[in-house]
Structure formats: structure tokens, C-alpha cells
Amino acid sequence: MREIGSKASIMTGNEAVAEGVRLARVGFISAYPITPQTTIVEKLAEMVANREISARYVEVESEHSAMAAVFASEIAGVRSYTATSSQGLLYMHEMLHWVAGQRLPVVMSVVNRAIGPPWNIWSDQSDSMNQKDTGWIQVYSESNQEAMDTLIMGYRIAEDSGVMLPFMSMEDAFILSHTSEQVLIPDQDLVDEFLPELHLDFRVDSDHPMGYGSYSTPDGPFMELKKDMMDSMWKSADTIRKVTQEFSEIFGRDYGGLIEEYMTEGAEYILVASGTVASTAKYVAGKMRENGMKVGIVRIRYFRPFPAEDIVRAVKGASHVGVIDRSVSFGSGGAMFNEVRAALYGRSDVPVTGFIAGIGGRDVREEDIEGMVNMMAAGKEGNVFINVRGGK
């Protein structure tokens, strides 16, 4: 791996994300404190206080207001950032639609945390999965380095004139957010070269007064605007690939694209996973390969736009596919499972099993993943709860 123009540092996921915000030269930050996101904005507040970043930092009185404040600052043409978790993300929900509908390239970090009750601050993906239909690009990272790099790439992708959609970057609570790893911090010069200043064509300007978000009747452009969001979301997949490639050329770290394939070549059993669970799955796949089980892993990085084509291509040739979800849609199943199965419909007869694991921070252990592969080998289908007491 090339390590051009960077310095190595040991830092938590949240510190790495804050570094990414600094490197992206964000101008306005607004947030509300919520565990386990808090240390991101604490770090940013500290950077502002120490003049390490020339941003304004405003702590607001709620997450709804945090998203409303960055909505407004972005519409005035200033690169903006916020971060949240869990209940806070749910509280923002209305504003998420508003930011996406107004086509504002806001970038937000979400430290994935369970939704109560009962209260639970540990990791699962229920919070961000509940936002999958808001028009935000959604990406899951598996390391602190990836969380930082994704944030920098996020502004490039979101601000691309063919995309203009907000960008939600996830990291697992505590497993990444509060765990230290080595992170390479790129030089500011290289980041500046990669990420130019934001120039919004339609920013608030009294010399060119506009109405931002006035109403539209059924015969007005409302439906066309929504279709355009869909078109831009699909087109963003190519932008994501292009930007990821360019990033790897400049910084020497290649994340592939919308998905990462690991040992899928000739794999009989393929597990689809995301976040840090995918890291454990990759480790288990390596071990099981040594014992003659042909296991491969597809790591979903981008869940929006959904990488249907990439997944269909990656699992081609597998005899069984399993999908690990860290959230559940009650009365249906895991969201990733449902979407993977829908992507395969009509294009493959491969059986698909849904594994619901790691809810509310429950550990997803090596033996749990081995168990999933064994269930796939035994032909088990449907939705299965993993490592849960009181039966399956």
C-alpha cells in the first residue's frame, strides 16, 4: 500500500471522523449531543477552539434543529456537517427528507446505535435503516480509516453536479467509534487537490432572489423532481466508483466501489454483511477456507444507492447466499436481506437466508458466523435470529 503524504496516528473512529471533517474544510457544524456520536463534535469543538479548523460550531437544542440549521447554512452555500446517533437520527427524520428534497449536499456521520425501548446505547443499524427512503446516500464503514476516508469522499460525491444529494456515513457504535486503531491522516494539500471548494449555483442571494421549496400542485413539477432524485441516486453509483478510484490513485487506499468482495472467487457459500460484522465474517471465511469450506464475503459499503448489479455479479456461482442484518423490519425481515433477495429475483435461483444478528449490541462472534455458514450448507432458509436466547 502506498502511504503518500500522510502521517500515522492512533485514534478512535470518532476522532478519525473529526479529522476528516477538518480535512474537508467544513465551514459550518451544528449538532446536538448524543451518545456515542458525542466525541466527534466534542473533538470538532476543540478544533474550533484551538483554531485548527476555521469552521463555526453551533450546538443546538435538538437534532431536528441540528438538521434544520445545516439545511439553512448549506442553502446559503457553506459546506456543512452534523453527526448523530439512534433516537437523534429518528428525531431528524423530517429534516432528512427536506435536505434531500432541496438537493443539498450535506454530509452527516451516524454512529449506529440501537433504538429503544429499552434504552440501549450499543451498536446496531436500526437507526440508519429507518432512514433508507429519505433520499440520502448511505454508506457503512468497517474501520476507522475507512470512516475518515469515506467522509472526505462524501463531500466530493454529494457535491458532484450530477448527484447533489446528501451523504450519510455510518460507523458502528463503540466497535469503531470508541476503539483506537492506526489511521493514516492525509496531508491537507492532497485533500484540497481532491476536494475543491463548494460552489452552489443556487445559494441564497438577494440580487437573485428565489423561493426555496415553495409548494407544488399535483400538476406542478413535484413528481418530476422526485423522479429526478431517483435518477440522480442511480447515477451517483458511477460517481461513487469514479471518486473511489480517484481517491485510491491519490491516497493509495482502494475501497473498490459500492461493495467489497472477499474470497468470492469460486465461493460456494457467500455471506453478505456490512460494517464491522463484515470484518469478523472475512476472518471466519479465511479460517473456514483452510478447512475446505468455500466461503466468500460480500461487504455492502453503499446501501443507497443499492448495489443490486454488483451483488448479483458477486454471488454468481454461489450455491447459497446468506445476508446478515443488524436491524429488523418487524413483520418482514432484515432490510438488507429483503433487498438482496429482490435483486436476485428472476436472475438467480440461489437460495437466500436472512440472519438477524447483533441487535442492541449483542456480540456477533466467530462461532455465530460459522453457524450461519453451516445453516446455509444444511439448506436452511427464511429469517433466523442468531445468538438469541429462548430458541430460534
Next chain:
Amino acid sequence: MMPTSIPQQELMEPGHTACQGCGATLAMRYALKALGKKTVVSVPASCWAVIPGAMPNRTLDIPMVYTPFAATGASISGLREALDIRGDSDYNVVGFAGDGGTADIGLQSLSGAMERGHNVFYIMYDNEGYMNTGVQRSGSTPYGAETTTTPVGLERNFKKQQKKIVADIMMAQGVPYVATATIAYPEDLIRKVQNARKITGPKFIQILAPCPTGWYYPPEKTIEVSRMAVQSRMFLLYEYSEGKFRLTKPSRPVTVKEYVQSQKRFSHMDENEIRILQEEVDRRWGELLEKESH
């Protein structure tokens, strides 16, 4: 005849879609005369989200940002900071919200913005109910009023609670400039917005904007009703600027009874109910007189 002090500049174009006799349109028009062209207005769900017309129509010659209901206070916070970052500190940043969007769903966002001290204006146009949505009760609806959610049928379910007065809350919170105004007195309204402009920091102005559609009076009576609200002391005009409180004493007082008789929304009220309202009006008048004397 005395020459008028009202600025000639018009930032509101003809062709809006408001009801005949709408008080809220005059409130915006007068406020903008005092604010000038270098102004951006944030408007939540409200009559004013509809008055400019469907996209791409506009009726104001300034940028207008539309936001969800609870977002006014936070959106003006973000606009202010971003414009300052851009070096555009000479813009006036104005939240212009109805009473439902202010007294009820937007109160937290408003209070947060005022507490943080952003250099913004928050103008609440008070038509005493959710008029755009079809005349429902809000926290700012006065005692006695019939609305579509406080209907008078076999049960006399008119609004039983007194009006929540947001300007008083803002004074209690320590907002540096707080004023009330109404459209029957445009010179007073415009002067208050001009006075607010002299202050760097949060400014809150509550403008009573009578609504013929929701208060059930003939549209040509809007100015008269606005004036009677002040004369009856149902709506008190005051200015609170950096700790100094000044109360306007109406020159030709009318009774609460005369005021409620001007609008059908109060037509069901009996003598006892009118007395309850009069007593509250008198109590508050005494309270504010005392506040002024301190």
C-alpha cells in the same frame, strides 16, 4: 394632513394568493418596508407558505426559504451563521412564522435560537389559530374563541384557556429586543422593526394579524378589528428594548364586549364568559402597567 413616515419601497409584488382582507400579508409588507432588500426570510408551514403561490411563482422580491413547521428558529440560526461566514453580515435574517408555528410546534426551536443569541429577527404573525389549515385552535387562540377543534355544539367547547403570549415568554427569557405590533398602526409597526435593526442579537416581534376567514368578520373590517384589539386591550402594544419596557396606552378604550361582538368566533359567549375574558384583560393590563413603572 401629516406626511407618512412609511418607506416607499415595495418588496411585495401584487398577485399573491391570500384571502381578501388578510392581515398577515400586510404584516409582511410593512415588515419588509422596514427591513429592505438585503433580507432573507425563512417561512415554515403557515399561510405565508402558500401566499406567494405555487412554484415557480414568488410575490416577494427577496430570497425566501421554506422550512418544515418546527424549523424556523434553527433555520434562521443556520442562515445567519452561513451568511456571516460568507462575509454577508449586512443581510437581515428573518424568521416569519404564524402563531401555531411559534407558540406551539416551533417554541423549542425559537427559544433555542434566541438563547444562542444569533443576530436574527423572529417575526410571529399572530392570527390566533391554525388558519391556513382550516381554523384550528393554537396556544395563541384567546379564551372564548370558537375554532374547528373547539366547536360549540351541545357542549360549549370553545377555547377555555387563556392566550399564551409568546412575546412575554421572550421577555422572560431575556431576549434583547421584544415588541408587539399590529397592522392598524403601521407607523408603530415599522418603527419597531427599525428599532430592532439597531440591535445586534436576537429580536422578537409579535404582530397581531386579524384573519377574516378564521375570525368570521367581513374582510373590509380587518383594520378596524386590528385597531379594536388594541383599544380593548385584548392585544397590548409594547416595546422592550435592552431592559427598558414601554407600554402603549390606547387613546379611546373600548370594552372587551365591544371587541368580541365584532367577530363571529365569539358570538356564542354569554355575559359571564365575556366577564371572565374582561377580568383577564384587566389583570394583564395592570400587570404590564406595573412592569412599566419599575
